[in-house]
Amino acid sequence: MIIDKKLLFSYSATERRFKKGQVIFRENDSARYFFIVLEGSVKMCNHIQDGKEFFQGIFGIGESFGEPPVFINEPYPANAIAIENSNILMIHREKLLHLLKDHPVYYLKFIECLARRVYNKALASRENINPNPETKILGFLNNYKKLNGLVSQAIIPYTRQQIANFTGLRVETVIRTLSRMKNNNRIEIVNRKLLY
DSSP: OOSOHHHHHHTTOEEEEEOTTOEEEOTTSBOOEEEEEEESOEEEEEEOGGGOEEEEEEEOTTOEESHHHHHHTOBOSSEEEESSSEEEEEEEHHHHHHHHHHOTHHHHHHHHHHHHHHHHHHHHHHHHTSSOHHHHHHHHHHHHHHHTTOOSOOEEOOOHHHHHHHHTOOHHHHHHHHHHHHHTTSSEEETTEEEO
């Protein structure tokens, strides 16, 4: 968590419960709040042709989301939707800016967080422009492991559909490509779980 929860509450932060599938904010809504996941998980996504989703990110306990537009006073660039029943801490933009003015030590934490996100987006973009599905999937898997500090083989906690949503591929292409990667010993699939 970027900022201590008690400090956030002292600047009028509130907790709100969102049910699975409930929209937290929509693309193009005014960016009025900064959010931190206290319980559950949230996806940020855009809806594209044929009702398909493209994931901008999935955020779990202790992670913040929606910060960039809050700082530049622009609308949210994606939808935020609870993946499961979630408890979200919210602080209004003006209160957050006041907190940062009073406690400038948190500016560096925000800069680090935002810089990490920009860097990871650049890496993901590099992989996503490659037309080869295996390259896209490997890029996604490597990025997941790097973000989570994983060195050895690990269970990847995403469904085939979620991998498709992150990479811009069709779910059928993800399934075929993962099957081919399994046959080439690039990944393992045990009890339908993906290990990489």
